[in-house]
Amino acid sequence: MGEELRLLLSPERIAERVKELGREISQLYRGRPLVLLGILKGAFVFLADLMRAIDLPEVQVDFIRLKSYGFSDTSAGEVQITKDVELPLRGKDVLVVEDIVDTGYTLAFLREHLRTHEPASVRFCCFIDKAERRKVPLELDFVGFKIPRGFLVGYGLDYAERYRHLPGVYEVLLQK
Numbered sequence: 001m002g003e004e005l006r007l008l009l010s011p012e013r014i015a016e017r018v019k020e021l022g023r024e025i026s027q028l029y030r031g032r033p034l035v036l037l038g039i040l041k042g043a044f045v046f047l048a049d050l051m052r053a054i055d056l057p058e059v060q061v062d063f064i065r066l067k068s069y070g071f072s073d074t075s076a077g078e079v080q081i082t083k084d085v086e087l088p089l090r091g092k093d094v095l096v097v098e099d100i101v102d103t104g105y106t107l108a109f110l111r112e113h114l115r116t117h118e119p120a121s122v123r124f125c126c127f128i129d130k131a132e133r134r135k136v137p138l139e140l141d142f143v144g145f146k147i148p149r150g151f152l153v154g155y156g157l158d159y160a161e162r163y164r165h166l167p168g169v170y171e172v173l174l175q176k
């Protein structure tokens with residue numbers, strides 16, 4: 001079984017939107033230090049671009065590694081931490097940076113987990129929101145694009161660990 005890819009977001013369109021998000025984030029946190037917390041693996045590409053679009057005096061970056069999907073394309077509803085946060089988050093403004101929100105299990109789990117770190121605030125920035133597929137309620141503070149359906153790859157997103165390196169976002173069309 002092979003796959004065909006259909007382009008949904010070009011690198012140019014992504015770059016433009018990431019710049020806008022950077023401006024919105026810089027406005028909201030104006031003059032305050034910020035911790036960007038990326039969720040590995042998928043968010044590293046988005047985070048790398050987003051951090052350079054943010055104009056703030058002090059930005060720190062950390063990563064947490066959460067796994068929920070393994071090698072299939074459906075959520076198991078179970079989330080595991082395989083690498084925890086390393087920076088102290090106590091009293092800090094934390095902006096979680098995620099590539100895609102689907103069922104919402106991953107961010108709902110992280111929201112609870114971060115409470116134990118006692119940050120001053122936690123907000124969520126996701127590159128793609130698949131809101132129609134949500135299983136748990138979540139408020140997202142910054143959203144790059146809303147794409148209701150399809151399995152998406154590229155710009156950090158994978159299908160069985162492939163296609164993360166593609167500079168655009170594509171829908172995977174499965175062929176029998």
Ligand SMILES: O=P(O)(O)OC[C@H]1O[C@H](OP(=O)(O)OP(=O)(O)O)[C@H](O)[C@@H]1O
Pocket residue numbers: 039040041042043066067068069070075098099100101102103104105106107158
């Ligand atoms: O809203 P949800 O249904 O929880 O799904 C979204 C999560 O699923 C994917 O991660 P995955 O576990 O595949 O890990 P990866 O980032 O290493 O690809 C994606 O990167 C999100 O973190």
Ligand code: HPA
Pocket residue numbers: 069100101102150151152153157158159
């Ligand atoms: O569409 C998707 N693509 C890649 N990873 C994902 N995790 C949830 N939805 C997706």
